[in-house]
Amino acid sequence: MVLKLHGAQEATCTKRVLTVLEELNVPYELVVVDYATDAHKSPAFRAVQPFGQFPYLDDDGFTLYESRAIARYLALKYGGIGTLIPDPADLAKTALFEQAASVEQSNFDAFAVPLAYENIRKPRIGQQTDKAAVERLTAALEAKLAVYDTILGRSKYLAGDELTLADLFHLPYGSNLAKQNIDFLESPKYPNVARWWKDISGRASWKKVNGA
Ligand SMILES: N[C@@H](CCC(=O)N[C@@H](CS)C(=O)NCC(=O)O)C(=O)O
Structure with a gap:
């Protein structure tokens, strides 16, 4: 299943993750969070992101929030050794x-x-x-x-x-x-x-x- 990033194209923390996805050439879908209606404060959203903030990542059912943590995960999983993040063995x-x-x-x-x-x-x-x-x-x-x-x-x-x-x-x-x-x-x-x-x-x- 294609990676899903729940966020907003214009939001700073979403942009942080999108940049990494583009750097790594990983296919993804941006699932737009309708923040104008406080969709990110709903119980369903908070069940994944308890702080009611975006973005979060859904990688085939594995979910992760915090833009920098998502970036590290993506680089380690999809970047190949040493791309954007050092080899953890070093x-x-x-x-x-x-x-x-x-x-x-x-x-x-x-x-x-x-x-x-x-x-x-x-x-x-x-x-x-x-x-x-x-x-x-x-x-x-x-x-x-x-x-x-x-x-x-x-x-x-x-x-x-x-x-x-x-x-x-x-x-x-x-x-x-x-x-x-x-x-x-x-x-x-x-x-x-x-x-x-x-x-x-x-x-x-x-x-x-x-x-x-
Ligand atoms: N430390 C979090 C911060 C996330 C964050 O502040 N997201 C903003 C959008 S850029 C947000 O959800 N704002 C709405 C709110 O806090 O209610 C991350 O890096 O992902």
Whole structure:
């Protein structure tokens, strides 16, 4: 049975998984979640995704939620040894990959998600953007990306010289930054970050998923 991803094409976490599916050339069906009617809060949905969030994957009856966990599962099952995620038998490479994946969650997502909430989500739902929070989050994100610039001055990608899921995980919220006129990913001030971002955001997988 073809893989089914329950999500929404325009949603950031769904895009994270769709990019991986495209990278791996795995056939799939996107089962659209009608979030406007709160379909993801129904008991049937929560029976699979107890937090009432999307996406989740259904691989022939095996279900899994959390976009990054789904991405790891897909890469290990469908990618072939060492594609987007190191061979689990290579402990050092796996540890460096996990370090990079953790960097994304702790040093990027932790700031990029609340920024998107303030600058994009709140205006959409008629709430006031907290300008002080935006200032604080923007400064914190810039400080983290300055460190990224050092890391990416030493290796092509975050976990070494090979592209991994840790890099791809940045794409949905990274591309949201430009929509907020936050240019750290493209700025000449951070040349290694700019080189890396141009590389990953130029991938055919992401362009297809992001509708570019
Ligand atoms: N950590 C989860 C987050 C999932 C998430 O926040 N999904 C959003 C859509 S991008 C959602 O379901 N929002 C509706 C809600 O939280 O009620 C993942 O990576 O899959």
